[in-house]
Amino acid sequence: MDRLRSASRDGKAWLAGLEAREKEKTGIKSLKVGFNKVFGYYLEVTRSNLAAVPEYYQRRQTLANAERYITPELKEYESTILGAEDRLVELEYCLFVEIRSQVASQVVRIQKTARLIATLDVMLSLAQVAQRQGYNRPMVTNSSEIVIIDGRHPVVELNLGPGAFVPNDCHLMISIIIFA
Secondary structure (H helix, E strand, C coil): CHHHHHHHHHHHHHHHHHHHHHHHHHCCCCCEEEEECCCEEEEEEEHHHHHHCCCCCEEEEECCCEEEEECHHHHHHHHHHHHHHHHHHHHHHHHHHHHHHHHHHCHHHHHHHHHHHHHHHHHHHHHHHHHHHCCCCCCCCCCCEEEEEEECCHHHHHHHCCCCCCCEEEEEECCCCCCC
16 A cells, blocks of 8 residues: 555656656656656657667657657556556555454444443543532442432532532432332
8 A cells, every 4th residue: 555655646756756867867858758648658759869769768659759658667657656546545445344344343342342431431520520529429328318418419509600509418218118
């Protein structure tokens, strides 16, 4: 994927480098790298410089004032550049499908972990609010009584503003009736 991304992204820079290298090697200052949809990438040499064309250049197209050539290096890179985007999309989709399949095979573990994280998040949030608001932890017993001393309601207290809420006591007896 990295090679395909690089070819897709850095193709113009590579072609400019090829043009500079070929100008240097051949001494043809008017040499240009170009592209068209019919012939692909090519090296264009004006008629006045045809005598300087090296033997490894392969003629691709004849024009009125120039000749167009291809080299093995340019032909190889052309196939990389032109197919890079399509192959990259295809490869990314294959990787996506593979990852999706791996995630799907672990869905039970992922859901269990998500539930545990959600529980921890709720507990942590409640603990932070209790600390910030000065709440006390209730003492839970097996008694049938509920005794609340200076009880507070967090939502009502926050909405009324500081000092407006009056804490309340509450004493409840729970009776359990069993019908046979």
